[in-house]
Amino acid sequence: MMISRILQKNSINRLTINTINSIKQSSSSSYHTTSKDEVVSMSNIKRNDEFSTLTNQDIKHFKDILGGDDSSRMITDKDELEGFNQDWMKKYKGNSSLVLKPKTTDQVSKILSYCNQKKLAIVPQGGNTGLVGGSVPLFDEIILSLTNMNQIESFDDVTGVVTCQSGCVLETLESYLNAKGFTVPLDLGAKGSCHIGGNAATNAGGIRLLRYGSMHSNVLGIEAVLADGTIMDCNSTLRKDNTGYDLKHLFIGSEGTLGVITKISIITPPKPTSVNVALLACNDFNQIKQILIKAKKQLGDILSAFEFMDRPCIDYVLDHQSTAKEPFDKKSPFYVLIETSGFHEQHDAEKLNAFLENIMSEDLVLDGSLATDTKNISQFWKLRETITESLGKAGAVYKYDLSLPIDTFYSIVEVMREKLKDKAVVTGFGHVGDGNLHLNISTPKQKYSKEFLSNIEPFVYEYTSQQKGSISAEHGIGYMKTGQLHFSKSPASIQLMKLIKNSMDPNVL
Amino acid sequence: MMISRILQKNSINRLTINTINSIKQSSSSSYHTTSKDEVVSMSNIKRNDEFSTLTNQDIKHFKDILGGDDSSRMITDKDELEGFNQDWMKKYKGNSSLVLKPKTTDQVSKILSYCNQKKLAIVPQGGNTGLVGGSVPLFDEIILSLTNMNQIESFDDVTGVVTCQSGCVLETLESYLNAKGFTVPLDLGAKGSCHIGGNAATNAGGIRLLRYGSMHSNVLGIEAVLADGTIMDCNSTLRKDNTGYDLKHLFIGSEGTLGVITKISIITPPKPTSVNVALLACNDFNQIKQILIKAKKQLGDILSAFEFMDRPCIDYVLDHQSTAKEPFDKKSPFYVLIETSGFHEQHDAEKLNAFLENIMSEDLVLDGSLATDTKNISQFWKLRETITESLGKAGAVYKYDLSLPIDTFYSIVEVMREKLKDKAVVTGFGHVGDGNLHLNISTPKQKYSKEFLSNIEPFVYEYTSQQKGSISAEHGIGYMKTGQLHFSKSPASIQLMKLIKNSMDPNVL
Incomplete structure (x- = not known):
């Protein structure tokens, strides 16, 4: 079993390939598209045949675990599957024939344990609002949706600590806390759909990071289920706990590749008035x-x-x-x-x-x-x-989410303008207080073109790397940037990531 | 080579024993003592003979790495060794015959690489101000002192990010930043001696945590040297970087057992006026x-x-x-x-x-x-x-550093009073804003007694565990609490800690 589901060299979701023949890295397309025929092609990567194919017997087993097969527990209908197989930008699309929607940690544990034994690949999915193709299957992986795990379990108005299941929608949590005079230390455009567990799994940023810090600052505890079904209870509600390695940080930002987050405790501040x-x-x-x-x-x-x-x-x-x-x-x-x-x-x-x-x-x-x-x-x-939406209306936009040192923060915009001259409009905006630039290269009234893309990539990544910046400030790696990780991380770091992935999910071949 | 240096089952510093014969867990003594004859006995644990004993040839090799053998680079004089072999409370004492004081990351890397090949055990040491015996040798481990790695490398007054070597003394860093209108987001009683690298390695707490959060919130980057000498460059100065697993968090709070921190970048806030x-x-x-x-x-x-x-x-x-x-x-x-x-x-x-x-x-x-x-x-x-000092003047004090949920925060004090009646004075104080209680059990005009200790332990740990509290809020595990880890961490968590330690330091037998 692997929690993330496809194998590629130098990739974060797919850290562990050793023996599979000649899987080529697809060129990562970082443009945004809403047209179906522009969906990122996955034809140049190959499914790992060491993984099993779903059988009716497997489905029967999952039905037993979930206590039934109505659509609130599992989805097999092709039309209904569509929304789970594809990301919201309609950029990445998989071909799963099964969505499982557990309600409890115990069910998640049983599902993962079974998949581990049967070598069935799985992709965990929260609100499916990511921008880098990390939450949809690439082939026929089973989709493990956390949608039904949406209970808020407790809140302490002295400490401000809230504990909830990972599938709790951010906006729901915010409303719950607002009524008590508190606020989630995180705010995102996707708050109406994204899950707090997905926010933790992807270390989501957003506009409040400047004030409250990242998920590493605010998450006090995490319960996660490992690839073999082991329930990892690091769900502390304590502000301070120096007893051994602080394992929760492993799960924050690892994009579901080391375990499925099932529960989370967050310290929340009083809501400003x-x-x-x-x-x-x-x-x-x-x-x-x-x-x-x-x-x-x-x-x-x-x-x-x-x-x-x-x-x-x-x-x-x-x-x-x-x-x-x-x-x-x-x-x-x-x-x-x-x-x-x-x-x-x-x-x-x-x-x-x-x-x-x-x-x-x-x-x-x-x-x-x-x-x-x-x-x-x-x-x-x-x-x-409305910048993003307005740019989108004008034509094809090539979008980059970069962290850059403040001294050279805006220079990439100027360099790209010089490089592209009248071929495109180069704009920059973003969270300058956090050093996070959203670089947008707009080609009004034009369609996306791989040829044009070659004017930008890999240059933009190389430039960012030279500045010791990050090629993904807040969006993560997902599928989109698996081939670009080395621009921001050293070979030794990537090696250690692989070692950790291999240790925690050894069944990946 | 192992970076931490003694092998015991169920211990965090010593995660990896499998084959050594019947090493017994010493009973952990959590009382404070300044009398030499009350030094914690290590005679009931046994040195792992798989580790080599230092030879003159080894010393010559280290001399070559450090470019000389004057006492600013290495210490072999028995009297001079004393201060490095013992903690400041004079509670824990080892028997090392060599202190190495590298100046550069490259020297640290060469030292660790050599020790790894030669199976020489090492203990990294910062300011040696810890309270749990984590920074001194227990046997003849080589002491790797970071004292000479004290350079402040850069500061950016736009972002407030400072980068320095790990041996920089906290107070020195604070003075440096104060002059620029900034402040370290961390304040400790030991600031005149403790190192910023040790603060990160032990996830030090202190009185500013309520305001600024823990080291996990404020450390942006870490450079560490792994057991085999690999230099792990995670020393980002970026506020946001979602490219792969955030490895720096592994080193924060792992007490030097996964690598030696050599460099650190911290985001610092403006100094309040x-x-x-x-x-x-x-x-x-x-x-x-x-x-x-x-x-x-x-x-x-x-x-x-x-x-x-x-x-x-x-x-x-x-x-x-x-x-x-x-x-x-x-x-x-x-x-x-x-x-x-x-x-x-x-x-x-x-x-x-x-x-x-x-x-x-x-x-x-x-x-x-x-x-x-x-x-x-x-x-x-x-x-x-002055509470701690005053308690110390009155007689023997049994000290506990606990995190407890706010609803039962003070109950342990009342329970202990009821249990001990007129045998002791039970007091509580501490960082209630962070849920961190310093429980002190004072026996005026008496000496420390193992018999009396049995009135307190393991009860105090069991009680804390029942409340889902932490048996070490900010002091860490070190040597003192290796046998108590299970009171705050699940078997699955301890298993995963061992897996990580084994993966990153496989030469430990």
């Missing part, structure tokens, strides 16, 4: 750096987002969003969105105003505007949040 | 819980410490510290120390005052006092910080 947003216009990226330094010092702990976008982003939004308005009288090369969240309206406003006066007096901004009511706040955020 | 401390008197522990809930909500992100102590702690301090004064007119059963740290004096004071008025109006406190100037702040902290 006062929110302000400022939108600033700047002349160059160096000003943004200076503003970031000052924001961290002067806004201190109420700083909750520091996002930037360059001018082409705003142009795309204005072109494609009917309600969007030019934010200032004059156009500027750069824009910064700063959000504060706190617990004292007057104090927060005073701090933000003093900060804005300071950066204006030091000529770090060309213009600025402050929103304190919900409507204006949401309008400012809309400028930032 | 405004600090206030309030001391409160309470009638029962439930009031403390209610105050904690309110402090988190009303003080929000300026809350930087929430410590408690019960009355006996104050009595010990008053008895043994000549400058200490009764804090209020009347004695109370409980005291809480609340610290705020922020960037706006007036705002912080307003928040703290409003909070204090609120809890007083709700009758959650019997009395309270606020300190805003350095002198008074330090007097309040002194009450908390």
